[in-house]
Amino acid sequence: MNVLSELITLWLVITAAPLTLVVLLGLVKVRLFRCSGTLELGLFPAAEVLIPIKGVAPGQENILESLLAQRYPNYWVTFVVESQNDPVNSGLERLCARYPHAGVVVSQLATGCAQKNQNLVAGLRALKSDTEIVVFCDSTNLADPDWLARFTGPLRQGKCQVQTTFRAFRPDPETVGGVGQAIYAAFVMMLAIVNPKPWGGGTAIRREILDRLNVVEIWSHTVVDDLVLGNLLDSTGIKIRMDPGNILTSPLKNQSIAGFLGYLDRQILFPKFTNPGIWVATLIFHVNLTLAICVTALTGIAYLFGAVGDSAGLASWLFLGNLVLVGFVLRTVNPFAISIKGWVLGFFPCVFLAAFVLLRSIFRNYIDWHGRRYYPGKDGLVLETRPVKP
Numbered sequence: 203m204n205v206l207s208e209l210i211t212l213w214l215v216i217t218a219a220p221l222t223l224v225v226l227l228g229l230v231k232v233r234l235f236r237c238s239g240t241l242e243l244g245l246f247p248a249a250e251v252l253i254p255i256k257g258v259a260p261g262q263e264n265i266l267e268s269l270l271a272q273r274y275p276n277y278w279v280t281f282v283v284e285s286q287n288d289p290v291n292s293g294l295e296r297l298c299a300r301y302p303h304a305g306v307v308v309s310q311l312a313t314g315c316a317q318k319n320q321n322l323v324a325g326l327r328a329l330k331s332d333t334e335i336v337v338f339c340d341s342t343n344l345a346d347p348d349w350l351a352r353f354t355g356p357l358r359q360g361k362c363q364v365q366t367t368f369r370a371f372r373p374d375p376e377t378v379g380g381v382g383q384a385i386y387a388a389f390v391m392m393l394a395i396v397n398p399k400p401w402g403g404g405t406a407i408r409r410e411i412l413d414r415l416n417v418v419e420i421w422s423h424t425v426v427d428d429l430v431l432g433n434l435l436d437s438t439g440i441k442i443r444m445d446p447g448n449i450l451t452s453p454l455k456n457q458s459i460a461g462f463l464g465y466l467d468r469q470i471l472f473p474k475f476t477n478p479g480i481w482v483a484t485l486i487f488h489v490n491l492t493l494a495i496c497v498t499a500l501t502g503i504a505y506l507f508g509a510v511g512d513s514a515g516l517a518s519w520l521f522l523g524n525l526v527l528v529g530f531v532l533r534t535v536n537p538f539a540i541s542i543k544g545w546v547l548g549f550f551p552c553v554f555l556a557a558f559v560l561l562r563s564i565f566r567n568y569i570d571w572h573g574r575r576y577y578p579g580k581d582g583l584v585l586e587t588r589p590v591k592p
Contacts, residue, residue, distance in 0.1 A: 228392030254321035282321035340403035380457035381548030398444035402428035
């Protein structure tokens with residue numbers, strides 16, 4: 203029994219250590235680099251914001267308007283839609299009429315890549331001749347008026363060639379699915395801060411880099427934009443600067459558990475095809491963490507009734523306490539006032555739902571996204587696409 207207790211203790215330490223280290227290191231970097239949120243003045247070369255968009259969502263017009271009302275003296279916004287029949291077009295027409303520095307590009311239905319990639323490629327092909335900085339931004343991101351000027355500051359000052367940021371979800375109301383998504387995103391942001399990768403929802407890059415690496419050609423055949431771009435940048439030695447001082451806001455209205463699972467599906471399946479090493483490591487770590495939670499919950503209760511020894515019992519309670527601490531550290535990273543009750547009620551469902559999706563991803567060879575099913579191969583190359591049956 204003593205040997206078993208020692209093995210359980212060692213297992214829990216090995217399981218808790220990397221999780222705690224990543225979260226604490228990420229928190230330190232967030233605190234240290236919040237200075238990146240200051241406004242960088244100087245030259246303002248022509249910038250273009252590409253926003254792929256599909257369908258109508260609650261509060262969408264206000265979100266898009268926030269990206270059109272930036273205090274940047276020389277920028278253009280391109281909305282890219284799949285079809286002229288998309289219901290979002292009427293709203294885009296109203297916005298473009300009010301903001302003369304905006305336009306709409308129609309990309310057509312994708313057959314050899316993901317629809318988002320198709321939209322981004324169409325946007326890149328339609329860039330203005332004088333554009334020097336390209337910013338990719340999701341249509342669900344809310345930005346303050348100085349965001350674009352701050353975010354592009356390091357590029358404009360010559361401090362980097364690629365800069366990325368991330369987003370924080372603001373669930374309304376605080377459903378289990380919405381809070382779980384906010385928790386998951388907070389942890390992913392910690393990973394991105396420790397090991398920067400471009401995020402498609404908010405990345406600024408020099409146009410020269412996009413042209414030199416022939417990103418248009420590569421995106422035209424792949425299932426996801428940001429992971430593919432990250433691999434390309436890594437292979438060419440171009441460093442990515444992570445900016446935790448300018449994270450974007452993603453309002454999340456009435457998110458259900460089913461909606462959260464759909465979000466998790468894509469987040470977990472993309473790297474399975476583009477970065478299998480990351481996917482395998484995440485799968486092993488997260489399933490192990492989930493198993494450790496189940497074992498420590500049972501062992502901790504058994505310890506209270508004297509059924510297990512002090513070593514395993516105390517290690518179990520310390521592990522669970524450490525996990526709760528990690529959860530509250532992640533809460534401090536999210537800039538929105540999600541209640542303690544909501545955060546606690548969403549934390550463990552987030553962990554277990556992510557484990558379920560990770561295990562399910564072993565048997566999935568496709569990705570469902572906006573009504574299309576993509577069958578990717580090695581490096582995320584799209585082999586086949588089909589419409590998803592309702």
